[in-house]
Amino acid sequence: MPNIKSAIKRVNVTEKKTAANKMKKSEIRTSVKKAKAAVASGEATPETMKDIQKTLDQAAAKGHISKQAAARTKSRIAKANNANK
Numbered sequence: 001m002p003n004i005k006s007a008i009k010r011v012n013v014t015e016k017k018t019a020a021n022k023m024k025k026s027e028i029r030t031s032v033k034k035a036k037a038a039v040a041s042g043e044a045t046p047e048t049m050k051d052i053q054k055t056l057d058q059a060a061a062k063g064h065i066s067k068q069a070a071a072r073t074k075s076r077i078a079k080a081n082n083a084n085k
Helices: 005-041 048-064 068-081
Strands: none
Touching: 005 048, 005 068, 048 068
16 A cells, blocks of 8 residues: 555545446446347347447447447447348
8 A cells, every 4th residue: 555645546546447447347248238138039129229339339438448349349239130130
């Protein structure tokens, strides 16, 4: 544990940011998993597809995932959805 006041603060801030980022990443993974399950079972509605695209776009805008990773995931889910129709 650091002794300097500013270093102590940086440790605390880093811990809070790390926890927030982990929660957001987990939320993204969960929503992607739900969307894939809906597509696989044939229960994917246009609202479901819109929700997952919005979630991925927001995550990319905030920097939680890269823009290319968001685009790739959206594309794969849309392709699977179109194949199941």
